[in-house]
Amino acid sequence: MELPLIGRDGEIERFGVLLRRAAPGRPAVLILDGPPEIGCGRLLRELAEAGRRLGAAVATSPGRIVLVRDRAELRPGTADPRFPERLAASAPVLVVTERQPVLAGPPAEVHRVVLGPLGRADVRRLITARLGATADDRLADLAQVAAGRPGAILDLIAGLHEEGLLRLGEPQRRQWRTVTVSGVARLPERTRVRLAHRLDTLSAPARHLVQAVTAVRSPVSPARLSELLGGSVVGLLPDVEEALDSGLLVPVGDALAFSHELVRAVVEASMPHSVVAALRHEQGPPRRPRARRAVAPRPLTADWSLLSARELEVAELVGLALTNQQIAGRLGRSPHTVNYHLRQIFRKFGLASRVELVSLLRLRGQPGVR
Template sequence: MNLYGRFREQLVIGQRIARTQRGQSNLILLRGPKGYGKTVLVDRIIRLARRASFDVASGRIIHYKRLLLAASLMAVSTHPQTISGSPGQAVAAPGPDLLGEALGAVLPGRRQGAARPVLIALDDVAWGDPDILAALRWLPAAPSNRPVLWLLSGTGGPTPHVLSSHPDAVCLTLGPLRRPDALRMAAGRLGGSPDVPTESLITACGGHPALLGAVLDELAACVGYRVRGGIAGLASTALPPHVVTTLLRADPRLSGPTLDLLRLVAAGQIPPQMSRLIRLPDGRAVSALGSVREATEAGVLVLDGDRLRFRHPLLNQAADLLRCERSADDGERGLLTATEQTITRLVATGLTNRQIASRVNLSPHTVNFHLRKIFQKLGVSSRVELVGTRLHLLRPAFDTDPTPPAHESRQAHAG
C-alpha cells in the first residue's frame, strides 16, 4: 500500500471507525518495514478517531499489554467449550468486564463516557510473541461494554493463518513509494521538478519514504541544488559526499554490522560469490550471511546469480565513502588536521585540486600545499598511493586479498 496520492487506506479506516461507532468491534493490522510511515498512519487514524468522539489508548504495546490479555481472557471465558469426556458441559457464568476495567485504569477521567467507542492503538507489536498470538485468536470477538477498534502496528506481520481466523479483520501493508509519488514528494521538498541527476539520487532511495526525506533534507541543508525554471538541479557536477553517504547512514533498516559489510563489499574485500561466503569459518559466515540478508531485504544489495552487487551505483559510492571515512577516522585521527582529513577524503573521491579548492573554499595553491604536507605525514608520494594507504590503515576481518595496492612511481605533486 502507498501512503502518498492514494485513498484506499482512508476509505478502509473510515469504514472501520463507522462500524465501531455502531457498536461493532473491529481489528486493523498495520505492518511494514521501519521507516515506511507506520507512525504517520497511526497518528492519522488517532486524529480521525478523536474527531469521531472516540476515547483513545495509544502507545507501545509493552505499556498496554494488559488490554490485550484482558480481552483474550474475556473471549476465552465467554465462548462455549467442550471439555474432553464431558460433551455439552455448561460453561461458568460470565465474569466482570475485564477489558472495561483495564480501560478504566488507562483512561482515567473517562468513566462518565463509558458508552463512547474506544480506539486501542498499539505500536511495536512483536507478531511472534505468544501473548500476541493468543490475543489475536480472539480479537475482535472479546465482549465489552464499549465498542472497540483495535489497531496493532509492527514490522513484518502476522502469519496468514492469523488473518484467515479473522475474515473481518483488515491488514494494511505499507510498501515502497511508486516512482511518480517519490518524484512528487521530491518536487514538494525541493520546490521544483527534479532533473535527471537528481532523479538518480531519488531512485537510489528505493521508494523508502523516511530515507528519501532524509536525503532531500541533507541536500537542502548543504544548498546542493538550485531551482531554475521550475527544475531542481544539482548545484555542482557531482553530489556532495555527505549527501551520498546519507543513502546508507539514514536507512533505518541497516544495522552497524551490515554497514560494515557494505563497506567491505564496496572495497572488494569480501568474496563476491555467495558460494564462497558460505564456506567462510562458522562465526564469520553467520555474521556475513546475516548482514547480506538484511541488506538484500532492504534492497541495497541484490543477488545476481551467485554474485553480490549493489542495486544502484550511488549505493556502491556511498559504501565506498563510508569506508574511506572509517579509515580516516581510525588511522588519521591525531595525525592529520581537520582540513587535511577533508582534503584526503575528497582526493579519495577522485576530485582534482581545483574541484577540491571550490569545495573547501581555498585556493588551488593552498590545496596543493596541504597535499604536500599530507604526503609527508603519511609517507606517500602520489595521490594513488595516498588513497591506497587510507584503504589499508585497517585490515578488515573479511579481507581475502592481502596483496597491497601497487604504488605509483611518479613523484608527489598535487596538480
C-alpha cells in the same frame, strides 16, 4: 504544515474496510510494519484523522490508536487507549498499532501491513510537494539513495537545501535541479552520515555481505554472493533480508543492487583501500555469459599439480558438497581461510563457480584427464 500523505491509498482503504467489519466481542487489529523511515508513524496519524472523518471515536497513545466505530456506543470515560479490551466486549473496536503486540484480551481479527517503498512516480510527487516545484531527472535519480522511504527522501531534500546543492531552474519551468561537481551529483553530509550509520549498525555478516557487493557489478545474484562469501544461498537469507531492510541494497528482479551508485561509494569508504582492492582482485576475470559457454564450452580439464596440498584438500571437500563452514571445521581453519583457498583454486583453473569445480572433480582420474 504537514505534507500530504503520498502512496498509501491502499492501506487507507484497507483500514476503512476493517473499521466497518469490527464487531462487539471481536475487535479488529491492524499492525503497521516496515523498515526504518518508511512512514509508519505518519500513516498512523493519518488513520486517526481518517477514523474521525468516518465518525469514529478515536483515542491515541504513542504507537497506537484505538477506534470505536460509532461514538454513540462509547460510554463516558471508557476511551482509554491503554485498555481497549474494556471496550471490545460491547463496542466495535479497531486497534491500529505500530510494530506492537496485539491485544491480550478477547480474540481479535489480526491483520499486518508491511509498508513498501514508494514507486518512482510517488517519489516525484513527494519531492514536488516538499519543494513546491517538480524535480528534474538528476534530482529524481539522486533520490534513489533513499530507497523509496519517505523519511529518507525528506532528509535528503533538507540536506541538499542546507548545503546549497539545489537550484531552481528557469521561472517558466519551475523545476528544481541538483548542483553537480564535474557532472556528478553530491550527497549532503547528513545523508552520507545516515547511510554510514546504517552500515555500522548492521550485524557483522550482513555488513560483510553489503561490502562484498562493492566487488562486483550490480545487480548481483544471491548465488554469486554465496560464492564470494563462501556459504550457501539459504545461509545468506537472514543477511540479505537485513541488508534490504537497511535500504542500502534493493531488490532488482531476482538480484540485489545498491539503491544508488553513491551508496556504493559510502560503503567502499568504510573499508581500507587495501581491502577494496583485494575484493576486486578476488573476483578474478569476468565470468563468461552462459550463452557463450554453451557455444564454446570450457574444456573440462585441469592440471591438478597447480594446486597446493591444502588447496587440493579443499577442492576434494567441495566435491563432497560441504559448505565452507563445514570444510573449515574439518580442517581446523576459519571459513575466511577456506574461502581464500577456494578463490585461489578458481583463479588457477579459470572457474566461475563451485559447480564447475565439482564437474572437474568428477572427471579427475578418467583417461585423458589430468
